[in-house]
């Protein structure tokens with residue numbers, strides 16, 4: 001059985017093992033006043049890659065996503081998308097938040113169609129895209145419902161569908177399943193994989209749940225407690241659909257857990273402080 005040595009690598013420099021320039025290149029440090037949040041966080045993301053970033057609460061994951069979408073300027077360094085500085089006006093970046101964000105005055109259908117309408121896509125094209133994406137996220141039959149008439153899990157499906165409906169350069173997901181119960185969370189993880197397999201996008205998915213990261217990602221980056229740096233950058237070469245009960249999956253998850261535990265030990269109490 002090929003495990004640690006095969007699957008797991010030490011942190012790699014940006015694009016060390018690939019020929020093409022990454023779609024997204026990150027090289028930043030950030031502080032809020034005296035609070036150092038990131039210390040030399042450097043990685044690349046290939047086009048259509050599903051990258052998971054895991055790290056303890058308060059290590060700066062949401063801050064990193066804010067920097068990635070150009071909402072927040074890093075104290076030092078930059079984020080490049082297709083070789084240009086990330087800019088919400090120039091790049092099409094979708095964000096899925098922890099709490100589902102839907103427009104309460106619009107139906108499920110219109111919530112998903114909104115981004116496409118803003119981009120002035122032809123109506124027929126919008127209809128085809130929305131219908132397809134609604135099938136993928138299992139919202140068929142709920143097209144005319146309003147957000148207050150559906151569950152939290154369904155609202156998050158709407159937010160995910162909206163994020164994938166437009167041709168986003170980058171889809172950022174910030175612990176989107178954290179407030180869902182376990183069975184719903186597992187179903188939604190599979191749906192995100194289905195939607196990504198149908199509508200390939202470059203995804204950065206943040207979570208503090210290592211099982212989720214190993215289940216979803218082509219790659220998992222593990223961050224230390226703040227000031228966060230990259231502790232490990234691990235390609236996940238397990239075939240999909242992945243079985244969380246398989247020996248390979250369990251071993252890989254255990255390896256990630258140990259890495260994160262080492263970070264907690266080295267970081268003392270800091271790792272749990274928000």
Ligand SMILES: Nc1ncnc2c1ncn2[C@@H]1O[C@H](COP(=O)(O)OP(=O)(O)O)[C@@H](O)[C@H]1O
Pocket residue numbers: 032035037055056057058059060061062063064226273274
């Ligand atoms: N706007 C802000 N101003 C000052 N400190 C902040 C701000 N946003 C987050 N922080 C602090 O930065 C650290 C990282 O926060 P955050 O990025 O939300 O972490 P995570 O998402 O990993 O839980 C935390 O200590 C938090 O209190």
Ligand SMILES: [Mg+2]
Pocket residue numbers: 061062063174
């Ligand atoms: Mg957060």
